[in-house]
Amino acid sequence: MVGNGVRLEVAGPIVFFGYDWDDNMTIQWFPGHMNKARRRMVETLGRIDLVAEIVDARIPLASRNPMLAELTDEKPRLVLLNKSDLADPKVTKEWITYFRDELGLSALAVDAMDPKSVKKIPGVCKALFDKYLKQTGRSFHRARFRILIAGIPNVGKSSLINRLANKKIARTGDRPAVTTTEQWVKIDKAMELLDTPGILWPKFEGDSVGEYLAATGAIRDTVFDLAAISEFAIGILNERYPQGFRERFRLAQELSNPMDILEAIGKKRGCLGSGGVVDVEKACGLFLRELRSGKLGRITLERIPSLDDSCAVE
Numbered sequence: 602m603v604g605n606g607v608r609l610e611v612a613g614p615i616v617f618f619g620y621d622w623d624d625n626m627t628i629q630w631f632p633g634h635m636n637k638a639r640r641r642m643v644e645t646l647g648r649i650d651l652v653a654e655i656v657d658a659r660i661p662l663a664s665r666n667p668m669l670a671e672l673t674d675e676k677p678r679l680v681l682l683n684k685s686d687l688a689d690p691k692v693t694k695e696w697i698t699y700f701r702d703e704l705g706l707s708a709l710a711v712d713a714m715d716p717k718s719v720k721k722i723p724g725v726c727k728a729l730f731d732k733y734l735k736q737t738g739r740s741f742h743r744a745r746f747r748i749l750i751a752g753i754p755n756v757g758k759s760s761l762i763n764r765l766a767n768k769k770i771a772r773t774g775d776r777p778a779v780t781t782t783e784q785w786v787k788i789d790k791a792m793e794l795l796d797t798p799g800i801l802w803p804k805f806e807g808d809s810v811g812e813y814l815a816a817t818g819a820i821r822d823t824v825f826d827l828a829a830i831s832e833f834a835i836g837i838l839n840e841r842y843p844q845g846f847r848e849r850f851r852l853a854q855e856l857s858n859p860m861d862i863l864e865a866i867g868k869k870r871g872c873l874g875s876g877g878v879v880d881v882e883k884a885c886g887l888f889l890r891e892l893r894s895g896k897l898g899r900i901t902l903e904r905i906p907s908l909d910d911s912c913a914v915e
């Protein structure tokens with residue numbers, strides 16, 4: 602454990618990762634875990650032909666991990682912007698263009714909860730794999746090519762695998778001590794899917810990545826300051842999506858300071874402590890729950906980097 606941070610670890614059959622918050626709310630890594638994670642991912646990737654990289658459509662770069670790009674080098678890769686039902690549809694389209702034009706990656710917006718949306722994935726994977734074979738001149742002899750669904754915790758990997766495989770799979774991250782056997786699930790006559798996801802750790806590098814991950818619920822509330830994350834998210838809403846959240850909480854026009862807004866939300870929603878004083882932590886919890894579940898509207902928190910920005914991952 603580093604500093605006074607809370608240790609958060611998730612272990613699964615594919616990857617083990619761990620990190621700490623230090624006193625400055627930054628992340629400390631355990632290099633041993635990262636090496637182990639890398640080794641396991643390399644082993645898994647050796648058996649697959651195409652990687653479907655799942656990101657959260659509300660924070661498409663912040664929810665990626667650069668290690669995947671590095672390890673998959675030449676393999677065809679499809680970026681799936683999942684939870685697109687919660688993201689701003691116009692901005693999602695811009696992100697897809699960004700992935701294609703700036704990072705050279707095919708990307709598709711999906712909603713793992715919607716069968717119609719998930720149905721598009723196999724066709725796009727097949728087209729991508731065919732294009733890859735044509736471009737590289739490689740031959741392929743197995744009956745089906747193999748897909749791995751990979752991404753950081755909470756982006757919707759299990760939900761997507763369940764939907765694609767049409768069955769319930771084990772939740773790897775929840776069962777640290779259990780090693781499950783690898784199983785391939787037929788999707789159609791051309792492709793099969795590994796029934797356990799490739800779990801990566803969030804990268805926590807670059808501007809506001811930790812804040813984005815916390816605001817969307819990708820990391821647990823126990824490891825960050827709820828008020829700081831709520832203030833961060835309110836700053837974005839104030840600037841880009843003021844209408845939906847102001848209407849929902851019936852906020853007075855003149856309120857703009859995030860702490861004043863949280864106070865007002867607490868008062869309106871009865872988040873009160875002893876003596877009728879607003880319980881800020883409760884108000885933050887309520888605000889973040891509503892933000893994450895889409896009650897404040899379809900919101901994309903992360904901005905597309907400008908061309909001279911260096912936070913692109915590839």
Ligand code: G4P
Binds near residue numbers: 687713714759761798
């Ligand atoms: P993981 O395997 O990558 O860790 O993610 P998982 O599928 O467990 O999904 C994490 C949470 O995100 C789940 O909610 C899941 O229902 C939700 N989710 C996944 N994909 C989508 C999507 O496209 N749209 C929306 N709106 N939600 C999505 P949970 O509250 O943790 O669990 P539960 O409510 O499903 O029990």
